[in-house]
Amino acid sequence: MKRFVTFCTCSYLIIAVFWGSLAFATTDMVAEASKRSTNTQQVELGAYLARIGNCMGCHTAKGGQPFAGGRRLATSFGVFVTSNITPDKNTGIGLWSEEDFWQTLHHGKSRDGRLLYPVFPYTEYTKVTRQDANAIFAYLQSLPPISQSNPASDIAFPYNSQILLALWRTLFFKEGVYEPDFSKSETWNRGAYLAQGLGHCNACHTTRNVLGASQDDTLTGGEIGGMNWYAPSLSSRLEAGLSDWPIDEIVALLKTGVTERSMTLGPMGAVVRQSLQYLSEKDAHAMAIYLKSLSDNDSKISSGVNFSVMTGSLRRYLDFGGQLYEKHCQTCHGTDGKGAPGIYPALAGNRSVTMKSPLNTIRTVLHGGYPPTTQGNPKPYGMPPFQQILRNEEVALIVSYIRNTWGNRASLVTAVDVERSQGGTH
Amino acid sequence: MFRVFVFFLCFIACVANVNGGTTAVIVPDTMAERVRACTICHTGEDKIERDAYYPRLAGKSQGYLFNQLRHFRDGRRIYPPMAILLENMSDEYLQEFAQYFSLLQLPYPKPEQFSMQAEEIALAERLIYSGIPEKDIPSCSACHGDNLMGIEPAIPGLLGLSRAYITAQLNGWRGGSLMRSRTPECMYEVAKQLSDDDVNAIAKLLARQPVEGKSRPLSELSPELRKRCGHQILLSEEMK
Numbered sequence: 004m005k006r007f008v009t010f011c012t013c014s015y016l017i018i019a020v021f022w023g024s025l026a027f028a029t030t031d032m033v034a035e036a037s038k039r040s041t042n043t044q045q046v047e048l049g050a051y052l053a054r055i056g057n058c059m060g061c062h063t064a065k066g067g068q069p070f071a072g073g074r075r076l077a078t079s080f081g082v083f084v085t086s087n088i089t090p091d092k093n094t095g096i097g098l099w100s101e102e103d104f105w106q107t108l109h110h111g112k113s114r115d116g117r118l119l120y121p122v123f124p125y126t127e128y129t130k131v132t133r134q135d136a137n138a139i140f141a142y143l144q145s146l147p148p149i150s151q152s153n154p155a156s157d158i159a160f161p162y163n164s165q166i167l168l169a170l171w172r173t174l175f176f177k178e179g180v181y182e183p184d185f186s187k188s189e190t191w192n193r194g195a196y197l198a199q200g201l202g203h204c205n206a207c208h209t210t211r212n213v214l215g216a217s218q219d220d221t222l223t224g225g226e227i228g229g230m231n232w233y234a235p236s237l238s239s240r241l242e243a244g245l246s247d248w249p250i251d252e253i254v255a256l257l258k259t260g261v262t263e264r265s266m267t268l269g270p271m272g273a274v275v276r277q278s279l280q281y282l283s284e285k286d287a288h289a290m291a292i293y294l295k296s297l298s299d300n301d302s303k304i305s306s307g308v309n310f311s312v313m314t315g316s317l318r319r320y321l322d323f324g325g326q327l328y329e330k331h332c333q334t335c336h337g338t339d340g341k342g343a344p345g346i347y348p349a350l351a352g353n354r355s356v357t358m359k360s361p362l363n364t365i366r367t368v369l370h371g372g373y374p375p376t377t378q379g380n381p382k383p384y385g386m387p388p389f390q391q392i393l394r395n396e397e398v399a400l401i402v403s404y405i406r407n408t409w410g411n412r413a414s415l416v417t418a419v420d421v422e423r424s425q426g427g428t429h
Numbered sequence: 430m431f432r433v434f435v436f437f438l439c440f441i442a443c444v445a446n447v448n449g450g451t452t453a454v455i456v457p458d459t460m461a462e463r464v465r466a467c468t469i470c471h472t473g474e475d476k477i478e479r480d481a482y483y484p485r486l487a488g489k490s491q492g493y494l495f496n497q498l499r500h501f502r503d504g505r506r507i508y509p510p511m512a513i514l515l516e517n518m519s520d521e522y523l524q525e526f527a528q529y530f531s532l533l534q535l536p537y538p539k540p541e542q543f544s545m546q547a548e549e550i551a552l553a554e555r556l557i558y559s560g561i562p563e564k565d566i567p568s569c570s571a572c573h574g575d576n577l578m579g580i581e582p583a584i585p586g587l588l589g590l591s592r593a594y595i596t597a598q599l600n601g602w603r604g605g606s607l608m609r610s611r612t613p614e615c616m617y618e619v620a621k622q623l624s625d626d627d628v629n630a631i632a633k634l635l636a637r638q639p640v641e642g643k644s645r646p647l648s649e650l651s652p653e654l655r656k657r658c659g660h661q662i663l664l665s666e667e668m669k
Contacts, residue, residue: 066503272517335454335465343454370510371466375517382522384456385466388510392469 042141049142052135055286056128056201057278058143061085070146071095073153076122079228080215081158083122091148104140105133110178118168120158121176126217130181130200175216187296194293197286202278207234207270222297226362231424232270233360238297242358245294253291257282259379263344265355266374268367276375308414313407324404327397331389332405340409346384351409361402361416365424368398395421460529466514467526482594485538486530490644492582492665494527499664506609537589537640543633549626553634556627566622569631572615572654577635579644583665584658586644592636599628615658 053059062085064073072087090097096104096114103114111125112118119125131139161167181200183192198204209217210225224236224243235242245253252262260267260275267275282290329338336342340351350356356364371388374380389398395418402421406413456462470483486494500506502515502523515523545553555561557577560568570577572584579586587595601609602620609617623631647655647662655662 066499066505269516276517276519337454341454343456346456347454370513373466373514373517376519376522381519382463382525384463385514387466387469388514389469390510 045138045141046145047142048135049138049140049145051281051283052131052139052201053142054278054281055197056131056139056203057274058088058139060273060277061123062088068149068151070143071149071151071153073151077229078122078215080120080122080162081156083120083156083158084153085123087149087151087153088143089146089149089151090144091150094150094152095148096143097148099140101137101140104143105136108136108139109133109180111172111176118165118172120156120168121171121215124203124206126176127200127203127205129176129178130196132180135201171214171216175214188292190289191292191296193286194289194291197282197290198293202290204237208237209234226360227270230270231362232366233358233362234271235355235358235360235363237294238299240299240354242354244297244299245291246297246299248295250288250291250295253294254284254287255379257287257290259377260375261345261380261383264349264353266348268355268363268372268374272372272375276377280375280377280379308412320400321404321407324400324402325408327393327401328404331393332401335386340405340411347386350405351411353411356405357411357413359414361406361414361420362424364402364406365398365416365421368393368402369421369424460525464526464529470510471530482591482597484591484594485535485589487533487535488589489531489585490579490581490583491524491527491531492662493579493585494530495524496583496661496664498523498527500609540639541592541636543592543637545630545633545637549630550634552627553630556623556631557634561622564622566619567654569619572650572658574645574649576642576645577638578640578642580650581644581646583661584650586640587635588638589640590635592632595632595635596628599623599632603628614660615654618657 059069061074061076062072063069064071064075067073068089070087070089072085074085076083076085087095089095092098099114106112106114107119108125108128108131111121111123111129181196184195187195205217205222207227208222208224210223211217211228215228222237224234224239226233236244238244240246252264255262256265256267257275257279259280260272279287328336335347336350337347340349342349348355367386369388369390371386373385374383376383393401398421399416399418403415405411406416467486471486472483497506498515499520501508501511502518504512556566557569560566560571569587572580573587574580574584577587598609599620602614602617603623650658
């Protein structure tokens with residue numbers, strides 16, 4: 004009997020130990036698995052946020068390895084070369100901690116304390132929350148490490164001075180996570196958070212002073228130094244303000260790059276293809292709500308019409324442009340300038356054509372282009388380049404014509420304007 | 430210029446026909462319509478205008494065209510006007526462009542006429558059909574097919590190209606300029622060993638020949654050369 008009890012106790016003990024260890028193992032495995040799944044969740048979130056921040060767009064050389072850097076960004080202050088942000092220990096950010104990464108995204112300082120140039124739009128990314136920053140970091144750390152050293156940036160004197168940069172930062176860099184405006188809806192705040200932070204719309208759509216600092220954050224539009232493109236005001240109905248657009252159409256523009264009345268060009272096409280098309284429906288909606296709410300700010304914008312009456316001689320001058328239009332453009336954009344909505348943009352009533360700066364219109368006539376390929380518009384139609392066919396005077400005539408026909412009214416353009424629009428990159 | 434004009438006239442005539450003279454723009458849902466931004470330069474044959482030559486694309490192998498389009502977009506082959514057009518395009522769409530042009534059948538232009546010295550002909554023929562084994566230059570025909578019509582999927586034919594275009598391409602590789610991709614590139618390895626005289630003779634002889642026959646299958650390429658050009662072949666296979 005005793006033996007039996009002993010046996011029982013023993014086996015009980017054994018069983019208990021067995022169960023115990025099993026239970027232990029299971030909780031451990033559960034904990035491990037849930038850690039892993041929060042980790043995968045965090046990585047997935049980070050992947051999404053990195054898209055919205057378009058980190059890959061800048062941190063990948065043309066035709067190069069994703070996130071390994073080496074892309075050259077031409078600016079008015081020199082040529083900047085982006086860094087390798089894959090987790091390679093020697094050439095990337097493999098040795099970085101979450102804290103180091105936060106210091107970069109939020110404070111604009113590298114791991115070694117070096118002040119970073121605002122070409123890296125930390126002036127906007129500073130609004131990103133710590134939690135979102137950590138997710139992006141987790142995602143970057145999950146990428147395959149790529150060993151690639153990139154050449155140093157070639158920054159012009161005197162901008163290459165860290166002291167000057169420190170001064171610039173005290174003057175123009177407002178550090179701080181996005182603060183919600185409680186008088187507005189949660190959706191609006193989400194949209195504002197995305198547009199002002201990760202989406203860094205203000206990195207391009209802003210008026211800059213000579214030191215390259217954004218003048219305010221109301222998206223009033225400006226020329227992008229080094230790129231030779233004009234990013235229109237998002238708060239003026241004379242330019243690209245969206246206050247009178249239906250929300251669905253704004254969502255369509257962000258996610259597909261084209262709508263019945265508008266098509267994204269050049270750098271904005273790249274932003275849509277690389278970044279905005281991946282917005283979730285909910286976030287696209289939120290961003291649209293925010294963009295639509297931007298107050299009309301027409302006061303700072305003038306139409307820039309530089310003549311008051313359409314005289315007979317002016318009309319005859321424009322007619323030369325009209326003949327060229329008929330020969331080269333009409334088959335796509337139509338005799339009435341109405342185009343084929345969603346395929347060939349209307350030029351009649353198109354703000355992108357009539358806004359004060361003729362830069363984008365001239366560029367488009369010279370170089371042509373395709374709207375971006377996106378999930379919603381995988382096979383776009385294209386606009387041919389005319390640089391190899393038309394002389395600058397002829398381009399000036401055509402552009403003046405389309406800016407002043409079908410009810411359009413804007414300043415005339417000269418061959419000198421056309422000359423000035425050449426060069427620059429995308 | 431003239432051809433572009435004719436092209437536009439035809440198109441206007443066509444639109445006018447369909448709509449009986451009304452103004453609405455009718456856009457066919459075809460690749461032919463989508464490549465209009467390309468055909469302003471790339472007409473049926475090689476075309477020379479304002480110091481640039483616009484090579485013919487029709488009938489070239491899809492894999493080769495796809496490789497070139499990616500090279501232009503990604504800055505491995507340099508020609509900015511095309512890079513701007515291709516900038517925001519997915520690989521999938523580039524593949525459709527490549528397919529469209531590869532299936533396009535247009536009559537080839539008549540061969541160009543040049544007078545050539547007997548020695549020049551001999552030099553060109555030796556390079557094209559025998560190569561220079563001691564310098565490790567395989568014959569052009571070993572890679573471009575015994576009939577010089579190319580080997581699928583990634584090696585283009587050498588007939589039906591203009592002398593100006595052939596010369597410029599070979600010099601692009603030779604000059605070591607970044608006009609065309611360099612490494613790892615079997616064609617670069619060949620071209621950099623050619624002299625000016627070699628290039629001139631080859632370009633003339635090739636441009637004089639009429640286009641005949643079909644491109645060859647990959648099995649015609651020796652394993653050794655397949656290995657040398659493995660990079661190109663792999664690239665063009667990637668999408669399938």
